[in-house]
Amino acid sequence: MDSASPTALQPPTPPLAELRDLSVRWGRNCVLDGVNLTLQPGERLVVVGPSGAGKSTILRLLAGLQLPTGGTLLLHGQPQRYLRLDQENPPDVRLVFQNPALLGSLTVGQNVGFLLYRYGRLSEAEIRQRVSHALEAVGLGGIEHLLPGELSGGMQKRVSFARALIAAPQLGHAQMPLLLFDEPTAGLDPVACTRIEDLIVRATEVAQASSVVVSHVHSTIERTGQQMVLLYGGVFRWAGDLAAYRSTDNPYVVQFRSGSLRGPMQPAEA
Numbered sequence: 001m002d003s004a005s006p007t008a009l010q011p012p013t014p015p016l017a018e019l020r021d022l023s024v025r026w027g028r029n030c031v032l033d034g035v036n037l038t039l040q041p042g043e044r045l046v047v048v049g050p051s052g053a054g055k056s057t058i059l060r061l062l063a064g065l066q067l068p069t070g071g072t073l074l075l076h077g078q079p080q081r082y083l084r085l086d087q088e089n090p091p092d093v094r095l096v097f098q099n100p101a102l103l104g105s106l107t108v109g110q111n112v113g114f115l116l117y118r119y120g121r122l123s124e125a126e127i128r129q130r131v132s133h134a135l136e137a138v139g140l141g142g143i144e145h146l147l148p149g150e151l152s153g154g155m156q157k158r159v160s161f162a163r164a165l166i167a168a169p170q171l172g173h174a175q176m177p178l179l180l181f182d183e184p185t186a187g188l189d190p191v192a193c194t195r196i197e198d199l200i201v202r203a204t205e206v207a208q209a210s211s212v213v214v215s216h217v218h219s220t221i222e223r224t225g226q227q228m229v230l231l232y233g234g235v236f237r238w239a240g241d242l243a244a245y246r247s248t249d250n251p252y253v254v255q256f257r258s259g260s261l262r263g264p265m266q267p268a269e270a
Helices: 055-063 108-112 114-119 124-137 153-164 190-206 218-224 242-247 251-258
Strands: 017-026 029-039 044-048 070-075 093-096 178-182 210-214 227-232 235-241
Touching: 017 055, 029 055, 029 070, 029 235, 044 055, 044 190, 044 218, 055 070, 055 093, 055 178, 055 210, 093 153, 108 114, 108 124, 108 153, 114 124, 124 153, 124 190, 153 190, 178 190, 190 210, 190 218, 210 218, 227 242, 227 251, 235 242, 235 251
Parallel strands: 044 210, 044 227, 093 178, 178 210
Antiparallel strands: 017 029, 017 070, 227 235
């Protein structure tokens, strides 16, 4: 009998993230009701749905900032049972907030390299080099000395993207990162939206990562997504790729795409 090849002996790569019958409840309020989701390595996923549907809750779960009340969350095939700060070896997950969340008293360079300075394992020269490369990747080379208050809103967003490109030194490089973007283009003009949308795709490629984007902006959905899920009433009402999203006659997607007041998604009664 022929011996098996090395490739055949390698175990299959697990999904980067998996939600199995995941639920989140606050008293009688059910935010997520037994949802299931799989994110493959290198995939870009967009979670859509009306405001208050629980989209940001999914990001908090993936980021380790919140625990589910039922079901299982796995990252790189490992169940996540503790909040991020309680883990000795947390997975490499980087959350880009809707607000850039920059520290106003620090320079751009200090903000982007915050984790590098905090853990103090690199020389000043190496930190500056990494920060410079990250800023150049988002088209903001040479602004390390400026303060956040001297930047436009769009530039602050891009600085927060540059910060997400730099891994915390203690995490190493053994795992593919997971990038999370919470309403990354909210409040931006169309030109700034396009720049940020292109950066999401580029950042995912540069970091050799998978990404999850929460958005209700149609251009962001179209430009950044490979796979889509629509969340409403605590469950996923539809899932598919970008081409299917554009053409499906699913009533939830049709209403979301058109912005119609008529359809299955209605505001909760007082």
